């Protein structure tokens with residue numbers, strides 16, 4: 001949760017709540033049983049998100065915002081860092097205090113009230129071995145840049161099947177991520193959208 005961004009939120013907004021899936025199979029099973037998944041039309045997860053978060057926004061008198069609506073994209077990366085519960089990791093991606101590098105967002109709710117949320121601690125500060133840094137086999141990730149062509153080139157090789165079917169090795173290597181692991185089929189679906 002963070003202060004509302006006046007460039008994106010209505011004037012009566014009091015907070016911006018970032019919303020993403022939990023680890024485990026529960027959310028993924030729910031999405032796969034949804035009408036958006038079963039109708040076979042494109043972008044089922046974005047359409048599910050719009051229905052689910054749009055419904056919550058209406059119920060609580062707020063407004064829903066979505067990460068894939070762009071370009072220009074709403075600055076979820078900056079919002080995440082401003083929330084105090086996420087930070088940029090040594091491999092560039094966002095790391096969440098409890099979800100690790102698996103964290104991602106289905107959307108955000110601009111709400112006309114605030115919510116009490118506990119403070120979070122940056123997990124990297126107490127992570128002595130930093131396994132995320134050595135996990136990518138081709139060194140595509142760093143704190144300053146993501147070498148997307150290098151990542152795609154590796155995914156085109158037979159060795160890349162592991163990332164394609166189970167998700168990015170760096171995201172999996174984080175000990176916080178491990179506690180919040182996703183089912184492989186969820187990671188495989190997202191990787192298939194990224195690496196078509």
Ligand code: B12
Pocket residue numbers: 066067068073074075076077078091092093094095101102103104105106141142145146148151167168190191192193194
């Ligand atoms: C464009 C985009 C990408 C692009 C460009 C990334 C780049 N560095 O060039 C591509 C398509 C490559 C990409 C890939 C992925 N992305 Co992306 N991406 C976005 C998006 C839609 C917009 C970012 C943007 O351009 N903002 C505008 C610029 C000006 O702001 P910025 O803060 O400087 O943006 C930078 C960061 O967002 C960063 N970034 C974006 N994605 C990623 C992924 C990685 C691995 C890294 C290191 C950095 C990075 O690159 C941007 C440009 O420098 C955001 C959603 C959003 N609305 O913010 C998601 C987002 C940042 N991505 C996300 C995710 C989950 C991914 C994937 C893991 C998805 C997947 N397939 O599973 C992959 C990475 C593949 C892997 N190794 O596993 C998550 C964040 C996850 C995290 N823990 O950090 C976001 C927030 C989307 C979401 N719905 O949650 N992404």
Ligand code: SF4
Pocket residue numbers: 089090095100101123124125127130131132133173174175176
């Ligand atoms: S492996 Fe350690 S340093 Fe890397 S993101 Fe996870 S907690 Fe942070």
Ligand code: SF4
Pocket residue numbers: 135136137138139140141150151152154155163167168169170171
């Ligand atoms: S998906 Fe695989 S190749 Fe791409 S950045 Fe992650 S570990 Fe590296």
